[in-house]
Amino acid sequence: MSLPSALNRDRAPSLPSNLDALRSRIESIAQKSNARAVGVALHDTETGVELRYEADRWFHGASTIKVAILLAVYGEIDSGRLVPQSRLHVRNRFLSAYDGSPFRVLADRDADSEVHAAIGKTMRVNELALHMIATSSNLATNLLLDLIGLDAVQRTIDRFGLTGLDVKRGVEDERAFQHGIINRVTADGLVALLGLIAEERAYSPQLSREMLDILHQQEFKKGIPARLPREVRVAHKTGDISTVAHDAGVVYAPGRKPYVIAILTEWSPDAGHRSSTIASLSHAVYEHLRGAPEHG
Amino acid sequence: MAEARTDSLRIVDGYRLDKPRRDALVPGGVLRDREGRTRQLPRYFYEVESWDAAVEHELAPHFHMWEFIHTDVREAPPLRFFPRHVPCAVVLTAALLERFRDIVGEPVRIAANGGYRSPQHALTSHASTHCWASAVNIYRIGDEYLDARDRIEHYADIAREALPGAWIRPVGEDRGFADDHLHIDFGYLVAVPHDAPGDPYNPKLEGDPL
Numbered sequence: 001m002s003l004p005s006a007l008n009r010d011r012a013p014s015l016p017s018n019l020d021a022l023r024s025r026i027e028s029i030a031q032k033s034n035a036r037a038v039g040v041a042l043h044d045t046e047t048g049v050e051l052r053y054e055a056d057r058w059f060h061g062a063s064t065i066k067v068a069i070l071l072a073v074y075g076e077i078d079s080g081r082l083v084p085q086s087r088l089h090v091r092n093r094f095l096s097a098y099d100g101s102p103f104r105v106l107a108d109r110d111a112d113s114e115v116h117a118a119i120g121k122t123m124r125v126n127e128l129a130l131h132m133i134a135t136s137s138n139l140a141t142n143l144l145l146d147l148i149g150l151d152a153v154q155r156t157i158d159r160f161g162l163t164g165l166d167v168k169r170g171v172e173d174e175r176a177f178q179h180g181i182i183n184r185v186t187a188d189g190l191v192a193l194l195g196l197i198a199e200e201r202a203y204s205p206q207l208s209r210e211m212l213d214i215l216h217q218q219e220f221k222k223g224i225p226a227r228l229p230r231e232v233r234v235a236h237k238t239g240d241i242s243t244v245a246h247d248a249g250v251v252y253a254p255g256r257k258p259y260v261i262a263i264l265t266e267w268s269p270d271a272g273h274r275s276s277t278i279a280s281l282s283h284a285v286y287e288h289l290r291g292a293p294e295h296g
Numbered sequence: 297m298a299e300a301r302t303d304s305l306r307i308v309d310g311y312r313l314d315k316p317r318r319d320a321l322v323p324g325g326v327l328r329d330r331e332g333r334t335r336q337l338p339r340y341f342y343e344v345e346s347w348d349a350a351v352e353h354e355l356a357p358h359f360h361m362w363e364f365i366h367t368d369v370r371e372a373p374p375l376r377f378f379p380r381h382v383p384c385a386v387v388l389t390a391a392l393l394e395r396f397r398d399i400v401g402e403p404v405r406i407a408a409n410g411g412y413r414s415p416q417h418a419l420t421s422h423a424s425t426h427c428w429a430s431a432v433n434i435y436r437i438g439d440e441y442l443d444a445r446d447r448i449e450h451y452a453d454i455a456r457e458a459l460p461g462a463w464i465r466p467v468g469e470d471r472g473f474a475d476d477h478l479h480i481d482f483g484y485l486v487a488v489p490h491d492a493p494g495d496p497y498n499p500k501l502e503g504d505p506l
Contacts, residue, residue: 091476104476120435
């Protein structure tokens, strides 16, 4: 299996014995969870440790693809085509990636009501970016994607040599979904993407930090951060639909450099314990990296 | 620059604006409508010096200038900054909308990008009457969002009755239709206020409408 292309490969190699223990722990949690599939990728910027567990398996991306859209929006800012304060008309009308037919984001299926309340008015690009990430607003996501275009997202992915990210449409595009047009991600892809931002290699340190600031404002905290100590900060993005639950982010523990982690899970629609499984996997990785004994 | 003042807003001759603004506003230029006919753009504009001025400037009892110039990042870059320029027909459009507002008896909200848009606005296609400041997209009346056929058609009927000569975009999903707003348009309306600057009279051009 190849390493994520955008990861820094100059780091010291990881210790296999340590990784074996962590891999076993991940495998154990995954098996006990009854998840259909689990994918984990880890890149530790402190030690260079990289772990990959089903990390090149494709999953429905759910809302994790919003990080790729965030990167592309900041690409437009970097190029001068947008500024963070650019105003954008909030309009709930989008065209399907399948056949161009119009569709809307249903307010009662969106986690964020603030953007819906602004319909007819304008919001700033940086406000929409924050809503897209922090509260996972589907309306904000489609507005930004509609503004920059799918091509811009693909150009961004290509520019940074990212693989494992397949952004084909906006969210809530049911017609496209019914015809098999879905956004997909791998754990490797998300770690490479977030690694760019965490290591401040996305355009510029300033723009990378702005994206990190947005990711730090994530309001859904039942995944990666849930079982970590209070002093640990996580800049992350969740993704949750009936059949998948994901979380991917950058974990900042005191006294060390951050690590980047993506935990992707696939479930039967009626399955429970999704968030707690992600939280357990995250906790296992955290405990491993700090060298502490792991508790179930 | 030839200029005059009417009702606190300066009227400017678009021909005499700086080149970036001229290129974006295309004063006196022509656009092609969907049927291939030539439509001549306005030449005279009100100059709005600031957003505060746009908010304060009342065009009709219930309509202020800002509602007609509230565009987004899709507007041409030179026109995203003040001073902004809006065709003089905006006062007539506001007066006609006021009549509509009186009849519905509720606040009538114009959508962003739903008032004046320049010919270089990314959403402009063909000879959109938005480039004449003689069309509006209404997204909300009172507490009702106009995003359903029955609501749009209800207010479209009122507009047709209240505003003879107005054209209402039909409801539908396809191009040329509207399904999330009420588009009211008064045609290719050009206003040249009494105080507007102009060229010296040239008898050689008598009889030439353009």
